[in-house]
Amino acid sequence: MLTIGQLAAYAGVTIRTVRHYHQVGLLPEPERDVSGYRTYGADEVVRLIRIRTLADAGVPLAKVQELLAADAPTFTEATGVIDRDLRAKIRELQEHRRRIAQLASGDSLAVPDEVADYLDRLRVIGMPEELIAAERDAWILVAARYPDEIVAYMEEKVRQLEDPRVVHFYQLISQILADDEDHGHVVQEMADLLIEMLEEAAASGQLEQQDLKMDDSTFVQLLDSMAEAHPVVVELQQLLAERGWTGWTKVERA
Structure with a gap:
């Protein structure tokens, strides 16, 4: 007759495993002998090996009893x-x-594949990681708020990158992030580019689609607050306001 240690060794399991099988009812626990020890025979070794084989095969323990019978x-x-x-x-x-x-x-955390692809496109045109990280955080919010629209948003953003002015705008942002010099003239150039593109969008009716694409004013304010954490955005908004435009996420004529 075998001790619990010998039983475990013959079956290729640990003593702790044997005790666990006792506890969950898979392996009957024998009575103690006159010396106060529990001893096991061949039947228990065979049953324990069958239990181990089923468990090693991925059978949940809750199903092992059923299969044994x-x-x-x-x-x-x-x-x-x-x-x-x-x-x-x-x-x-x-x-x-x-x-x-x-x-x-790091780009795919909480964003759809389409957003990650767009961020990769920004890298291709030389955008710094600081800018890409800011874009990623904003799109995390947009994807959570407008999950059904995110594919269309990304298609529009990719299409915009085909415009050399958009690429140049991003390059100007990169120039500002690259050093700490006075960039007043750069911000002015960025404002000029934005005004030019906004005027075209207004003439073509694209700006009128903003309310259909992003109809939650509180959410727009949330996105604006993220952008306005950077002083360049605040300066750009001031320059846009001087020329009759307000907003950032949704730019409109004042």
């Missing part, structure tokens, strides 16, 4: 169900791995 057809059916569950779990884990791999750059 099942006839051949029931066993086959039950293992088929477990196999489907395991395959679904594998697919879920593979998707987690894919998402973790995307997070390596």
Whole structure:
């Protein structure tokens, strides 16, 4: 007859595992002998090995008791169900791995793939990480508030990058972020570019679509507060106001 340590060694498990199986009812706990010890025989070794084999195969412990008592057809059916569950779990884990791999750059955290792609496009045109991080944080909010619209927003942003003036505007921002010199003339040039593009958008009717795309005024104020944390944005807003425009996330004629 075997001690609990010998039983565990023969079955290839730990003593703690044997005790856990006792606790959950998978392995009957024998009575103590006259010496006060619990001893085990061949039947317990075989049962413990079967339990270990099922558990190692991924069978949940809650299902092990059922399989141990099942006839051949029931066993086959039950293992088929477990196999489907395991395959679904594998697919879920593979998707987690894919998402973790995307997070390596930091851009995919809480943003859709379309936003991450747009941020990569900003890198291609030479935008600094400080600017990209600010854009990413803003789009995290937009994607959370307007999940059904984010694809259309990104398509529009990508289309805008085809305009050399937009690229130049971003380059001017990069120039400001690159050093601490006085950039009054750069901000003025940025304002001129914005006014030119706003006038075109107003003439084509694009500005009228803003209310349809972003109809939550409180949310617009939230985005504006993020942008206005940078003094250059505040200066740009002042220059725009002098020429009859207000707002930032939603720019309108005063």
